[in-house]
Amino acid sequence: MPVLPIRQLPDPVLRKQAREITELNGDLQRLIDDMTETMYAAPGLGLAAPQVGVLQRLIVFDVSHRDGGPRDLQVVINPCITTREGEVTREEGCLSVADFSAEVKRHARVTVTGLDREGQPLTIKGEGLLAVVLQHEVDHLDGILFIDHISRLKRSLYLRRLKKKAAAR
Ligand code: NI
Numbered sequence: 335m336p337v338l339p340i341r342q343l344p345d346p347v348l349r350k351q352a353r354e355i356t357e358l359n360g361d362l363q364r365l366i367d368d369m370t371e372t373m374y375a376a377p378g379l380g381l382a383a384p385q386v387g388v389l390q391r392l393i394v395f396d397v398s399h400r401d402g403g404p405r406d407l408q409v410v411i412n413p414c415i416t417t418r419e420g421e422v423t424r425e426e427g428c429l430s431v432a433d434f435s436a437e438v439k440r441h442a443r444v445t446v447t448g449l450d451r452e453g454q455p456l457t458i459k460g461e462g463l464l465a466v467v468l469q470h471e472v473d474h475l476d477g478i479l480f481i482d483h484i485s486r487l488k489r490s491l492y493l494r495r496l497k498k499k500a501a502a503r
Pocket of ligand 1: 427428429430470474
């Protein structure tokens, strides 16, 4: 199970719409395993397929492991946010957005439906950190990054810094 390279802003693949998954085959199972490995190696709380250059609607996440607890891997194929409630502001970062984090306002509680890796329907009710991770990862499938939820000023300051860094390379 190889660790895959994680695509970095401004890679255009991060801005594209991912496609619905229609076939649960061996390639998909391999992709799930590779994304899982990549997420834990990074380490990150979650990873969406476009972040490894695959435009398919697939996310993996684990919000329990970071405190040194046991792994609790979750895989959702074709995730869809079906309910949204409340409001919460938390600091977010992203494996595809280097050297930057910012406070992002999101819904405090969400319900996500989709399929597990065997193709069985699944429903996840999340609040707190889990709700934030779910919204962040599902956003990736629509080409949305957390920096799209911050002020235009903060975003342009970051993007300018990123451009400068790229030019210096
Ligand atoms: Ni991200």
